[in-house]
Amino acid sequence: MPLNLPPGDGPPSFPDLLTAAGYRAMAAGLRLGAFAALAGGPLAGPDLAAKLGTDPRGTALLADALVAFGYLEHGPDGYANTAMTAKWLSDDGYSQVDRFWSTVLFESWGELEQSVRTGRPALDFYRWLADRPETLARFQGMLSGMASSIVPEAVELVPVGDRLLDVGGGHAKYSIGLCAAHPGLRATVVDLPDALAVGGRAVAEAGLADRITLREGDYDEIDLGTGYDTALLFNVVHGRTAEANRALLERVAAALNPGGAVVLLEPDEHSDDQATDVFARVFSLNLFHGQGGQVYAAEEIGSWLADTGFHGTTTHPLRSMPGQSLIVARTSA
Numbered sequence: 001m002p003l004n005l006p007p008g009d010g011p012p013s014f015p016d017l018l019t020a021a022g023y024r025a026m027a028a029g030l031r032l033g034a035f036a037a038l039a040g041g042p043l044a045g046p047d048l049a050a051k052l053g054t055d056p057r058g059t060a061l062l063a064d065a066l067v068a069f070g071y072l073e074h075g076p077d078g079y080a081n082t083a084m085t086a087k088w089l090s091d092d093g094y095s096q097v098d099r100f101w102s103t104v105l106f107e108s109w110g111e112l113e114q115s116v117r118t119g120r121p122a123l124d125f126y127r128w129l130a131d132r133p134e135t136l137a138r139f140q141g142m143l144s145g146m147a148s149s150i151v152p153e154a155v156e157l158v159p160v161g162d163r164l165l166d167v168g169g170g171h172a173k174y175s176i177g178l179c180a181a182h183p184g185l186r187a188t189v190v191d192l193p194d195a196l197a198v199g200g201r202a203v204a205e206a207g208l209a210d211r212i213t214l215r216e217g218d219y220d221e222i223d224l225g226t227g228y229d230t231a232l233l234f235n236v237v238h239g240r241t242a243e244a245n246r247a248l249l250e251r252v253a254a255a256l257n258p259g260g261a262v263v264l265l266e267p268d269e270h271s272d273d274q275a276t277d278v279f280a281r282v283f284s285l286n287l288f289h290g291q292g293g294q295v296y297a298a299e300e301i302g303s304w305l306a307d308t309g310f311h312g313t314t315t316h317p318l319r320s321m322p323g324q325s326l327i328v329a330r331t332s333a
């Protein structure tokens, strides 16, 4: 669409029109397997279409768009992955993140205006996920991958005793890592059934089924038990309203021993790195739309902790995952 505008003028939305279209085209390339098909080397358009089982004209038009957006190159041997596409998008590693986020952005943001208009999430993210088992597996897989990077630092920072409660622990990687590091520790992971199916497999693979108990249920409703030394609330409070968080923190305080620790893992509200900071805005809007939550300021989380009987709140920015912090507080001894 030639705009023929004088230099310095132009609709601010036009670059984003291209970016959104580029991301959607990239997602089509991923879902059709184009980047994986080109991992072995360049292919002419008809050969790429034959390998993908797709329409030759549509495939050429998509591939040309992917060249224009910088995902592919076109040379004498046909279409080829760029070096960065080959590195990041041609296998099942990082590409799972784009498969997840493209599904979220292009399938669940359809009613974004309704959430903003009413102040209530137009979507129930966890029901939406439960209806999409592949996306749910990808979501838990992404969190589990992040956990693999964070676990060693979490082991340094999380105070433990004999019993740990992992609220919304899903894939169970944090309980597994902490139990592996502390041979006397036993953990209970509370989550919804689909998430715990993922966690159950990981616990069995780690050979820790005798020390990690999986409890299916709604953490706002089930009896959380008592006598825990530590409770993890990792990536939980940003998916909820402030009011719901205060109520859950009260329940967690009641489940902890005197002097017990609650440890939250949360994204930082603001970050010096521009891309991380912009992502936090996108993440926050998505949390509001799907769960009624947002990325909260550490001060606000600290005020809920103080109001629900915790004290001595400390925040630990993570070296292993810049832009994320652990927040630790204790019940009275």
Ligand SMILES: C[S@@+](CC[C@H](N)C(=O)[O-])C[C@H]1O[C@@H](n2cnc3c(N)ncnc32)[C@H](O)[C@@H]1O
Residues within 6 Å of the ligand: 126, 143, 144, 147, 167, 168, 169, 170, 171, 190, 191, 192, 195, 217, 218, 219, 220, 233, 234, 235, 236, 239, 265
């Ligand atoms: C963002 S994930 C965090 C998983 C893990 N703690 C981590 O940090 O990687 C939030 C988890 O809370 C679980 N969850 C959400 N609502 C829940 C509820 N009402 N009761 C129990 N679990 C819930 C989800 O299934 C999901 O596994």
